[in-house]
Amino acid sequence: MATNKVLGYLESRKNLTGSACGIVGLALTFTGMAGPYWPAVVAGLYGAGALLAPPERPPLPDFPDPSAQLDELRDDFGKLRAYLTDIELPPAAAGRLTELTDLLTALLDPGWVSQVLAQDPEGIHALSRAVRQDIPEAVDTFVRTRWWTRLAPGVEPPERHLERQLAVLHSEAQTLATSLHEVEARRQESHTRYLEDRS
Incomplete structure (x- = not known):
């Protein structure tokens, strides 16, 4: 059950959007713009992306046709x-x-x-x-x-x-x-x- 929740989160919009923003943070780190605070920048961008991601939409009920x-x-x-x-x-x-x-x-x-x-x-x-x-x-x-x-x-x-x-x-x-x-x-x-x- 816990494994399913973890896998579900890894595939969720929140994680995908947060990861994309985290990659932007890594890019800022490699260009030297994040400075010594790069872990906070990467984590902050990941968190911001996860918060801004649209919520998961539950599947529609499967009614018989x-x-x-x-x-x-x-x-x-x-x-x-x-x-x-x-x-x-x-x-x-x-x-x-x-x-x-x-x-x-x-x-x-x-x-x-x-x-x-x-x-x-x-x-x-x-x-x-x-x-x-x-x-x-x-x-x-x-x-x-x-x-x-x-x-x-x-x-x-x-x-x-x-x-x-x-x-x-x-x-x-x-x-x-x-x-x-x-x-x-x-x-x-x-x-x-x-x-x-x-x-």
Whole structure:
């Protein structure tokens, strides 16, 4: 640990700047300008250089890039789909869930769509929230609430809430898909303008 600190200081800006100034002090000594006080001149110039050197800049945190985030999200989506295969849902809710998972699959499949998505941090966040939180919570809440309705018949069926929740999530995913399409459409239009202006 101490060796690492010493090596770190030897490579630091403070030491390099101080050493450069110390060499100037040695040059003054050899030319006779420092006189008998040359050790103090060399040490003083080294210290001044070390004090004037810009501070070390800590390295930036190494956050995963968007494509790595999408890879993790695809893995989590695979886990979610495996979980959903074990859940028995009423036909209407199952249909809505299938529509939603099909749309999410299309958005997360590797290819040009996910390349566009990788440039949209808010879109990645929205998909991540849907996959890791909203869909599991909606389905799990339905499963737990369905059990309680057996004890209290006559209340609103929990599948209606599940259908509404899945409809909202599908709408959010569809909005994201539409915005990604608009990005590509704008890109195409701008390329058309570029070609026309070039002619």
